[in-house]
Amino acid sequence: MDDIMNNIVTKTLKPGGKLPSENVLVEKYRVPRMTVRNALTILEERGYIYSEQGKGRYLREESIQIQLHLTGKTSFTDKMKRLGYDLKTRNIYCEKINYDAKTYQLLKANEDENVYKIGRMRLINDEPIAIHNSFVSETRFPRIVKDGTEIESMFAYYRQLGYKEFTSNKSLLSVTFPTSYEQQILSCGSMVPLIVVESDCIDVHSNNVLEHTKILYRSDKFKYDITMD
Secondary structure (H helix, E strand, C coil), rough: CCHHHHHHCCCCCCCCCEEECHHHHHHHHCHHHHHHHHHHHHHHHHCEEEEECCCCCEEECCCCCCCECCCCCHHHHHHHHCCCCCCCEEEEEEEEECCCHHHHHHHHHCCCCCCCEEEEEECCCCCEEEEEEEEECCCCCCHHHHHHHHCCCHCCCCCCCCCCCCEEECCEEEEEEHHHHHHHHHHCCCCCEEEEEEEEEEEECCEEEEEEEEEEEEEECCCEEECCC
């Protein structure tokens, strides 16, 4: 598996190219067929190769690399449009969450308040690349139950309500692996790491926290520019 990965990194294997058959790999590495099959299965789960029934295994085409500034002053939609990407957004849910001490504390919400999670799927060139989750308090946004299922850009929604400038206190970055639901909607395997970016959105004028944001990015679709604006 390490040798095949090295061939992928050094481009000895070309994107879109067909991999040698299992029989050829068994002979080349002098290992049992099961060892070869296990290695190929892991590479497929990690998103490097794919199978076609009756034809064999192929190296995936090179991923779209997206430059992304990890700051909270500009909306994701505005950033992608400014960079010229063909971005589409689909609202996928607006649902009330169970009490979560961390989220409620970040939103400065009381335990008896309702907090809703609005999820949007982001696609570039019709390919799913990220899930954006925004957590907002119903107390601050009383129409969120009605409006939530139609929101594609939270910043645009806030501007409609009179908010003009936004900032954030900090951004946290971590890594996780997708749940079965996330695998389905992101069209990725279980072993493709997701980059998790958590931040808040603050109204500059009032200094009130408008939302807590948790974004799941496919790690194979982005390069990350973390330069501060």
